Amino acid sequence: MPIRMLRKLIYSIFCIFLLESLQSQADWQQIHVDVVYLASEDLEGRGTGKNGEKLAAAYIAKRFSDIGLAPKGNNGWYQSFAFSSNPHEKNLKDINGTNVIGFLDRKAKTTIVIGAHYDHLGHGDTGSRAPNDHSVHNGADDNASGVSSMLWLAEQLSKIKKLKSNIIFVAFSGEEYGLHGSKAFTENPTVPLSSISAMLNMDMVGRLNPERTILISGVGTAKEWNQILDQVKPSNLQYNRSESGIGPSDHTSFYLKNIPVLHFFTGQHQDYHKPSDDSPIVNYSGILDISKLIRDVVVQVSDRRTLAFQKTKDENKEQSSSFKVTLGVMPDYVYTGKGMRIDAVLDDRPAMKSGMQNGDIILKVGEMEIKDIYDYMKALGKYSKGEKTDVIILRKDKEMNMSVEF
Numbered sequence: 001m002p003i004r005m006l007r008k009l010i011y012s013i014f015c016i017f018l019l020e021s022l023q024s025q026a027d028w029q030q031i032h033v034d035v036v037y038l039a040s041e042d043l044e045g046r047g048t049g050k051n052g053e054k055l056a057a058a059y060i061a062k063r064f065s066d067i068g069l070a071p072k073g074n075n076g077w078y079q080s081f082a083f084s085s086n087p088h089e090k091n092l093k094d095i096n097g098t099n100v101i102g103f104l105d106r107k108a109k110t111t112i113v114i115g116a117h118y119d120h121l122g123h124g125d126t127g128s129r130a131p132n133d134h135s136v137h138n139g140a141d142d143n144a145s146g147v148s149s150m151l152w153l154a155e156q157l158s159k160i161k162k163l164k165s166n167i168i169f170v171a172f173s174g175e176e177y178g179l180h181g182s183k184a185f186t187e188n189p190t191v192p193l194s195s196i197s198a199m200l201n202m203d204m205v206g207r208l209n210p211e212r213t214i215l216i217s218g219v220g221t222a223k224e225w226n227q228i229l230d231q232v233k234p235s236n237l238q239y240n241r242s243e244s245g246i247g248p249s250d251h252t253s254f255y256l257k258n259i260p261v262l263h264f265f266t267g268q269h270q271d272y273h274k275p276s277d278d279s280p281i282v283n284y285s286g287i288l289d290i291s292k293l294i295r296d297v298v299v300q301v302s303d304r305r306t307l308a309f310q311k312t313k314d315e316n317k318e319q320s321s322s323f324k325v326t327l328g329v330m331p332d333y334v335y336t337g338k339g340m341r342i343d344a345v346l347d348d349r350p351a352m353k354s355g356m357q358n359g360d361i362i363l364k365v366g367e368m369e370i371k372d373i374y375d376y377m378k379a380l381g382k383y384s385k386g387e388k389t390d391v392i393i394l395r396k397d398k399e400m401n402m403s404v405e406f
Helices: 003-038 041-046 051-067 140-157 180-187 225-232 251-255 284-304 315-320 350-354 373-380
Strands: 078-083 095-104 111-117 166-172 196-202 213-217 238-242 261-265 329-331 340-345 361-365 388-395 398-405
Touching: 003 041, 003 051, 003 140, 003 284, 041 051, 051 095, 051 140, 051 166, 078 180, 095 140, 095 180, 111 140, 111 180, 111 284, 140 166, 140 196, 140 284, 166 180, 180 251, 196 251, 196 284, 225 238, 225 284, 251 261, 261 284, 340 350, 340 373, 350 398, 361 373
Parallel strands: 111 166, 111 196, 196 261, 213 238
Antiparallel strands: 078 095, 095 166, 213 261, 329 340, 340 361, 361 388, 388 398
């Protein structure tokens, strides 16, 4: 090859690389802008029905409009609903929530739902893990991260003219009180439920770990999910898959209507439901990589048009009903090694009192070896309150024996 042609080839490759790098940087920056605004002090934690959540709803609606989506609520961009924070208390005022809904119309017979809840805890009025701290609970990971991913997907998918499905984007309100926004949508859908081929939910996708592992729940709800995920798997992400279609997020409402679902989640952490869940510690490049994966999943589902729905076992119910005690730790749900890694140790619980720390890996509880989180759940089922046992943990390559009283 002549030197001049070789130089032109090298220059062309460099230009392509530069353009891709600049586009990736622009995508990252927009995700950053979305998270920083939604998690800002001005929005006061986006408590359901509060002024901060209304500001967030208006922001999302404007972003939908700027992207070129069509409004698909029952009142323009919005779908309003009301619920009681405690149905057993007759004198409480209802809480008013608002879903924000945009539609990408491809004149297709089927529609894919892409959703993320945008509400959070306000000043820690409900569900806070720092109940005595009434400062703003910013909710950067939970769930400004999921909303930023949804907005990125709306922008990218709107550029794909040959999509064979419509896409409806729903920012759900009322999730923190019990999935009220997604329940309101599935009970009063703004597109026929029978036309919905799948629902993809992003809830807490802002803390991709160093192993770059993402938990994907719902893979058992359609027989095609595992094949699709294998086809689009990027080299820079690892999967931890769960079959169950039921979990503590909005995909559950769709699964209960016999719709195939996937939930994307980077795991819990010590800032979960605390004021410290703030924008400076979000992994923005991780959100972008996960969003690219979800985009490719959507294209695959669109090409297939329909998926074969399957019922799954409720793994969460099986786990929670099998034991009477707790160590007081938050498991690392995306950890795939041997044992059960601790994401966070809760205050004044057996694990903390015994000396366990964040990042410890539980290898044995009593006589039972722990290979994964399911073994851990089974082990706890053998104990009652007041009983004692030894727990073997791995800390920085050193095994340690902890004495625990439940």
